Amino acid sequence: DIQMTQSPSTLSASVGDRVTITCRASQSISSWLAWYQQKPGKAPNLLIYQASSLESGVPPRFSGSESGTEFTLTISSLQPDDFATYYCQQYSSYPWTFGQGTKVELK
Amino acid sequence: QITLQESGPTLVKPTQTLTLTCTFTGFSLSSSGVGVGWIRQSPGKALEWLAVIHWNEDTHYSPSLFRRVTITKDTSKNQVVLTITNMDPVDTATYYCAHRIVAAGMGYWGQGVLVTVSS
Numbered sequence: 001d002i003q004m005t006q007s008p009s010t011l012s013a014s015v016g017d018r019v020t021i022t023c024r025a026s027q028s029i030s031s032w033l034a035w036y037q038q039k040p041g042k043a044p045n046l047l048i049y050q051a052s053s054l055e056s057g058v059p060p061r062f063s064g065s066e067s068g069t070e071f072t073l074t075i076s077s078l079q080p081d082d083f084a085t086y087y088c089q090q091y092s093s094y095p096w097t098f099g100q101g102t103k104v105e106l107k
Numbered sequence: 108q109i110t111l112q113e114s115g116p117t118l119v120k121p122t123q124t125l126t127l128t129c130t131f132t133g134f135s136l137s138s139s140g141v142g143v144g145w146i147r148q149s150p151g152k153a154l155e156w157l158a159v160i161h162w163n164e165d166t167h168y169s170p171s172l173f174r175r176v177t178i179t180k181d182t183s184k185n186q187v188v189l190t191i192t193n194m195d196p197v198d199t200a201t202y203y204c205a206h207r208i209v210a211a212g213m214g215y216w217g218q219g220v221l222v223t224v225s226s
Contacts (some may be wrong), residue, residue: 001170032210034211034212034213035212036154036212036213038154042218043203043205043216043217043218043219044154044203044213044216045216046212046213046214048212049210049211049212049214050210050211053211055212055214087153087154089154089156089212089213091207091212094167095156095167095168095169095170095171096144096156096159097156098153098154098155098156099153100153101153101154
């Protein structure tokens with residue numbers, strides 16, 4: 001199985017901050033990576049697919065990038081609606097695997 | 108507009124079989140490139156992928172549940188059914204179904220159903 005190591009597990013930030021979350025794959029997954037946002041009691045919401053493609057309807061303050069097996073989700077200016085938990089997921093090979101999540105909380 | 112809705116029991120006893128149904132609208136599971144997956148989340152834990160079925164019957168399962176889980180589709184009813192045998196308290200989780208397009212992520216999710224395994 002491909003392991004997805006996500007960091008940090010918790011991130012404290014303020015509105016307006018630039019936030020970066022990292023996900024590292026245990027082996028090459030090409031660009032087959034997605035990022036999701038999840039709020040308490042709700043289903044995940046797809047933000048980014050294929051490492052850097054913005055899902056329709058997602059604000060452009062969200063962006064994704066990749067360097068080898070390291071993937072990054074960036075929120076350019078954190079908004080009040082962005083406090084949530086974020087997950088990466090590889091879909092390069094089965095079984096699909098998720099990172100352990102990053103909770104973005106108010107500093 | 109694509110929607111998905113999970114349905115099934117919210118309480119099962121240990122050793123029983125869980126059957127969950129995902130009923131969807133807005134797409135056809137006979138269309139090329141389309142798939143429906145199941146994902147679960149134990150309370151306070153991360154997401155865990157369980158299974159996926161595609162338009163062409165291509166099916167895959169999580170090795171952690173491989174011998175216990177089955178996914179099937181009924182294209183005429185717009186439904187996907189997940190079955191997990193021999194349920195255990197550690198299987199207590201919210202179970203989600205989700206729509207995906209090949210090469211993209213899971214863009215549409217159901218609201219989830221919390222299944223508790225307890226005697």
